[in-house]
Amino acid sequence: MTKTAIAALIGISFGAAAFPAQAEFPEKPVKLIIPFRAGGGSDGLARAVQAVIEKEKLLPAPVVVVNADGAAGTVGTRHVLESKPDGYTVLQIHQEMFAAAALGRVNYSPADFEPVIQASQGCMFVAVPIDSEFNSLQDMLDYAAKNPGDLKQADDIGSATHFPSAQLMAASDTSWTIVPTGGTSKRFAALKSGLLDMAFMSASWITRGKEDLKPLAALGNERFDDAPDLPTAKELGFDVEACLNRRYWVPAGTPQENIDKLADAIEIALHSPEVAAYLEKNGETLSIKRGQELKDAVAQDYQRYVDVVEIVKKSSAK
Numbered sequence: 001m002t003k004t005a006i007a008a009l010i011g012i013s014f015g016a017a018a019f020p021a022q023a024e025f026p027e028k029p030v031k032l033i034i035p036f037r038a039g040g041g042s043d044g045l046a047r048a049v050q051a052v053i054e055k056e057k058l059l060p061a062p063v064v065v066v067n068a069d070g071a072a073g074t075v076g077t078r079h080v081l082e083s084k085p086d087g088y089t090v091l092q093i094h095q096e097m098f099a100a101a102a103l104g105r106v107n108y109s110p111a112d113f114e115p116v117i118q119a120s121q122g123c124m125f126v127a128v129p130i131d132s133e134f135n136s137l138q139d140m141l142d143y144a145a146k147n148p149g150d151l152k153q154a155d156d157i158g159s160a161t162h163f164p165s166a167q168l169m170a171a172s173d174t175s176w177t178i179v180p181t182g183g184t185s186k187r188f189a190a191l192k193s194g195l196l197d198m199a200f201m202s203a204s205w206i207t208r209g210k211e212d213l214k215p216l217a218a219l220g221n222e223r224f225d226d227a228p229d230l231p232t233a234k235e236l237g238f239d240v241e242a243c244l245n246r247r248y249w250v251p252a253g254t255p256q257e258n259i260d261k262l263a264d265a266i267e268i269a270l271h272s273p274e275v276a277a278y279l280e281k282n283g284e285t286l287s288i289k290r291g292q293e294l295k296d297a298v299a300q301d302y303q304r305y306v307d308v309v310e311i312v313k314k315s316s317a318k
Helices: 003-013 041-055 071-081 096-102 137-146 162-172 184-192 256-270 273-281 291-307 309-314
Strands: 030-034 063-067 089-093 113-129 152-155 177-180 198-202 213-218 243-251 285-289
Touching: 030 041, 030 071, 041 063, 041 089, 041 113, 041 243, 041 256, 041 273, 071 089, 071 096, 071 243, 089 113, 096 162, 096 291, 113 137, 113 184, 113 256, 113 291, 137 162, 137 213, 152 162, 152 184, 162 291, 162 309, 184 198, 184 213, 243 256, 243 291, 256 285, 273 285, 285 291, 291 309
Parallel strands: 030 063, 030 089, 152 177, 152 198
Antiparallel strands: 089 243, 113 198, 113 213, 113 243, 113 285
């Protein structure tokens, strides 16, 4: 959708219905499946978008958020895959789908789904304990090169953050060990205690962990507003990006007109002050992609995961 079209829709949407009551789709509630626990980042964004869609009547039927947690997102993802391709069951997930597919843990891939819209992006940074001997990304990589496997990273094995770690190993021709700790709060605890050496942390920890963490490099295309002096890995010569892109999906074969109606409503909601406030609070940015641009981004992202799958396997702690 063009910026002009979006502006027009926003102008008529907030305070008035964006779609006529006689619209054929949706005629009943749309289930938005979040394949993770309630209260996480995916859930929070989904509920912020859902609230605006309901408040502004952006669709003629409600959107109902359903948490289907389990097996690193695969339970909810498979539920959507097995649903009727009619637009009434929608998935919101980041690259955890790619991780499971690349490792062969599931019998599906992104090709079994149709991307509806990309909503946001949350980029990470390389963090070490505040008293670490490493004062730059190069310091850390030099140590890893001289001591293969000795550097210990706090992460989730085979996760959407393990793969960018493998990309950094490939780009720097080094290796280290991934130790399973869990999400960012647990990674923070592992670094603060000195048990582990390094972790990829979400942007909000730039300020939340400033007394205990030392950032070495941003892992997006641009520097963080909260850390303008922190260089990106790409600036330092490493073509690595560790950003979670939250995307909406439906099963392949869903009618394009239904996909477009869902995407239009979600996009308008994403431009709302409520969603903007949510994203800012959680260290994410608006990153809307649709149509062929989105399909190209999905293909590129997934291929980057496939390219390093063997490194992921080798770097997992035994």
